[in-house]
Amino acid sequence: MAGVKRLGLIGHPVGHSQSPRLFADRFERLGRHDVTYETFDLPDISNFPAWSQAHPDVVGLNVTVPHKSAVLPYLHGLGTEAEQIGAVNTLVRTPEGWVGHNTDAWGFRRSIQPFLKNTHERALVLGTGGSAAAIIWALRDVGIDVVAVSRSGRSSEGRLHAGAPVVGYDELNPALIQHHLLVVHCTPVGMSPSTEDMVTFPTSHLGAGHLVVDLVYSPPQTRLLREAQAQGAVVLNGQDMLRLQADKAWEIWVEAGV
Ligand SMILES: NC(=O)c1ccc[n+]([C@@H]2O[C@H](COP(=O)([O-])OP(=O)(O)OC[C@H]3O[C@@H](n4cnc5c(N)ncnc54)[C@H](OP(=O)(O)O)[C@@H]3O)[C@@H](O)[C@H]2O)c1
Incomplete structure (x- = not known):
């Protein structure tokens, strides 16, 4: 759908996650009907670059178990906290590649x-x-x-x-x-x-x-x-x-x- 901004969660498994409901409530509250949040089950993180190419319209991701540290080699850059912690839970797509942040801390x-x-x-x-x-x-x-x-x-x-x-x-x-x-x-x-x-x-x-x-x-x-x-x-x-x-x-x- 044109103009829709796709967000989501990568991990394995992701079926139990509360994040889709949390974000759906948030988008409803904010009247942001132009944003979606989906789960993407990704058993093997080495497939992340291919997955990313196949999903060019996904602009932001959360990352959960077991990929919070394993995804680091596939990122273009890291926020200061993420770099010091050595793990990310939030990614932003930039023209150069994905940039990782840690919002858990x-x-x-x-x-x-x-x-x-x-x-x-x-x-x-x-x-x-x-x-x-x-x-x-x-x-x-x-x-x-x-x-x-x-x-x-x-x-x-x-x-x-x-x-x-x-x-x-x-x-x-x-x-x-x-x-x-x-x-x-x-x-x-x-x-x-x-x-x-x-x-x-x-x-x-x-x-x-x-x-x-x-x-x-x-x-x-x-x-x-x-x-x-x-x-x-x-x-x-x-x-x-x-x-x-x-x-x-x-x-x-x-x-x-x-
Ligand atoms: N509330 C939030 O926003 C939030 C955010 C992040 C995570 N979490 C929750 O925090 C928990 C841990 O997350 P995580 O990503 O760190 O998990 P994880 O990497 O799967 O496991 C963390 C550690 O728990 C220990 N552990 C695993 N199985 C165990 C067992 N059977 N008995 C005793 N210790 C065991 C291990 O440490 P040792 O081998 O050293 O004992 C392991 O390194 C999860 O339940 C997750 O849902 C909540």
Whole structure:
């Protein structure tokens, strides 16, 4: 259809994504009937250049698992944050090629701002994937010390993820947890439909001084958040971050002429 600006999401799988509904609501609210948002299942990122050529009218993309870092070699340029994080979730097509941005870090930071206290000087980040890299970067950027927690933490001493030291789940003793009053869960464990799954985090050591954030937004309350709340912790799910990272992506696309 002439004059329509196509946006979308690449990843694999993409069927479960909430982004098409989020953006459809946004376009409706803004009266932007000239913009569409679709999902594009792309199992193999090495097909991205061919896919891009075959879809010349797609002007902006979100990027999700497993391509947030893997897409980097196919981009023409990166925003400063994306370059430092080493992962993107938003792309803009330019005449020279695709330019990548990371709005996850921005969305995360904005989402936790109302809950952050000056006691939250140190954080435990659970997981060492692409979203953990963005969250670690965002936390260190505001001066919060981070320790990452990985299933394979103990296997290689001196290991870093996004500049943060990495420990194993078996090292999460009461003293360490009480020393880190911010806990951010950045793994897919506990997502629908496996809602009773939880990483092996000893929630009994959490208390009223803790802020526990789960990037998972479906279900709205994961088992981790339920157990943390029962210990008196303040809890936050990933819904606000999801909305805010989409706000920022939309802002980037509009600035690029969408
Ligand atoms: N709210 C939002 O806006 C937003 C934005 C981005 C992502 N997310 C959510 O954040 C979650 C993580 O995203 P991601 O892209 O970082 O995912 P990912 O790359 O697939 O996994 C992140 C890390 O989780 C750990 N992990 C994976 N499976 C595990 C298991 N069975 N048990 C324990 N740890 C496991 C792994 O770290 P180790 O091997 O080191 O243990 C892995 O590197 C997803 O649920 C995603 O939907 C939400």
